[in-house]
Amino acid sequence: MNARGIELLHGGAALAAALFVALLLQLAPLGLQPASAPSPDLVWCVLAWFALNRRDALPAPALAAAALFADLALGGPAGAGALCMFLTAQALSARAAVADAAARPHEPWRDWAAASAGSAAVLLGQWLLMLVSFAGAPPLSDLSLRWAATTAAFPLAAAALRYGLMLRPRRSAS
Amino acid sequence: MSDARIRHEDMARAARRAVAAALAVALFGVFVLWRADNPRLERLRMAAAEWLRPSLEWTATPARFVSDMIADYQRFTRVYAQNAELRREIQRLRAWREAARQLEQENARLRALNNVRLAPAAGFATGEIIADGGGPFLQTALVNVGARDGVRDGAAVMDGSGLVGRVTGVGRHVARVLFVTDHSSRVPVTLLPSGRRAIMAGDAGAAPLLAHVENPDQPVAGERIVTSGAGGVFPPDLPVGLAVIGPRGKPRALLSADMKRLEFVRVLRYEPDTRIDAPGGLILRPAPSGAPPAASEDAPDGGAGGAGPNPAPGAGAASGMDSGTVSGAGR
Known part of the structure; x- marks a missing residue:
């Protein structure tokens, strides 16, 4: 196996491990009270980082499967979160490809802003889907707290992926 | 050569887009199924939960420990106020305990007078x-x-x-x-x-x-x-x-x-009380393998051989516990 294959394998294994840990952390019974502080969407943090930095390790079917599994395991509206996550991660991936083509330097704060905007898009997309399907949408204030928590957690997740799992951003991936 | 490569890249890009569009449609289909309360989707969800269960049980303990530690610290910071509050609460509860004892005795006397038969307690x-x-x-x-x-x-x-x-x-x-x-x-x-x-x-x-x-x-x-x-x-x-x-x-x-x-x-x-409101509720249960095959079916009252009437469909067989007894005893 050549170096590229090993890197891909490492990326795929790291994605699976990071998603598993993110799911377990998100499912940990810490915030049962309705009015308690919202937990960040760690699954989104992992997927957004991969979409921006290692899209070679995040093919569309794997992204869709991961998002759907997260939806099912977390007990949310099945399909709504997965669809919004899939579309937003694809958009982030396309944006990263454009940045690569323009040979823009890699700046972490841009990733942070993109992941934060993506998180808002995921939450609003789900909210709209719930609203138009008469499924009972939560107040937007709850979503804003969730968005703030996810935005705050993204740098930590990015650092864990970059230095904990030794994942190198690969901006020139096709 | 260059043209062929460009064409190949265009085709690959088009294929990627088609796959992404198909996946998006499939995910939307899953959402529609969820909204329609499809039982298969719920089974899939429970299968995912079953798969994660061993890891969840493993992580729940440290998570609980951290959560308890934070809660204990918060309580510790207001321990004096809480202590005074608890003393007042104890005073109030003592008065309630006396009232409850008197009511319990009165209730028992009245039940004995009226020969009340209580419904079987629900299990948990x-x-x-x-x-x-x-x-x-x-x-x-x-x-x-x-x-x-x-x-x-x-x-x-x-x-x-x-x-x-x-x-x-x-x-x-x-x-x-x-x-x-x-x-x-x-x-x-x-x-x-x-x-x-x-x-x-x-x-x-x-x-x-x-x-x-x-x-x-x-x-x-x-x-x-x-x-x-x-x-x-x-x-x-x-x-x-x-x-x-x-x-x-x-x-x-x-x-x-x-x-x-x-x-x-x-x-x-x-x-809940099982009511026989359809003929299916009167069909007898098949005889166990060791029992005489025709005895219970031929009996006119359905009670030959000690077999009681079958509970309504879905009332007892699915639970696999004491539901048959409960539905029988509740009447």
Whole structure:
């Protein structure tokens, strides 16, 4: 196996491990009270980082499967979160490809802003889907707290992926 | 050469887009199925939960430890105030204990006078909460008891003090609980002592809304809330909480259950009265392999050989516990 294959394998294994840990952390019974502080969407943090930095390790079917599994395991509206996550991660991936083509330097704060905007898009997309399907949408204030928590957690997740799992951003991936 | 490569790249890009579009449509289809309450999707969800269960049980303990540590620290910072509050509470409870003892004795005397026969108590399975969805869209949790322990879909879930929610999905070893605070939760309740009916509707807040209250002109604040049993999903008279008036003047339910520190819950094995309202309920159960084959079927009253009438379809066989006995004894 050549170096590229090993890197891909490492990326795929790291994605699976990071998603598993993110799911377990998100499912940990810490915030049962309705009015308690919202937990960040760690699954989104992992997927957004991969979409921006290692899209070679995040093919569309794997992204869709991961998002759907997260939806099912977390007990949310099945399909709504997965669809919004899939579309937003694809958009982030396309944006990263454009940045690569323009040979823009890699700046972490841009990733942070993109992941934060993506998180808002995921939450609003789900909210709209719930609203138009008469499924009972939560107040937007709850979503804003969730968005703030996810935005705050993204740098930590990015650092864990970059230095904990030794994942190198690969901006020139096709 | 260059043209061929460009064409190849264009085709690859088009194929990627087609795959992405197909996946997006498939995910939307999953959402439509979820909205249509497709049971297969719920089974898939429970299969995912079953797959994650060993890891969840493994991580729930340290998570609980951290959560308890934070809560203990918070309590420690206000220990003096709490101590004084507890002393006052003890004084009040002593008075209530005396009143309760007198009422209990009076109740027992009256029951003895009237020869009251009590309904069999509902059984329950106690489980630990091992996972919490934590999202803003659905307020659910996973409990480590399932079909193996006699838990059934729709069962009421309580902590030591009051109603917490109901079971919305059952796996073999786990069950998913939808909290009463969730948007989609609706529980028929009765306000006591007035006896008025209402619907307790979750709205993601800590105190669910009391909607459709009978005679809304009468004050509701201070009334006790119990389940009404309407609809047959929950047993009647389960304690729910206390009626209060919310910040916008709407009646709300202050839950008795301690949602802040929900650790162990009881899942009730409640079997509503089974009524034989279809001919299928009278069909006899097939004879066991060792029994004489035709004896019970030929008997005109269906009771030959000691076999009683079969409970209504779906009433007892699915639970695999004491439901057959309950449905028989309840009549």
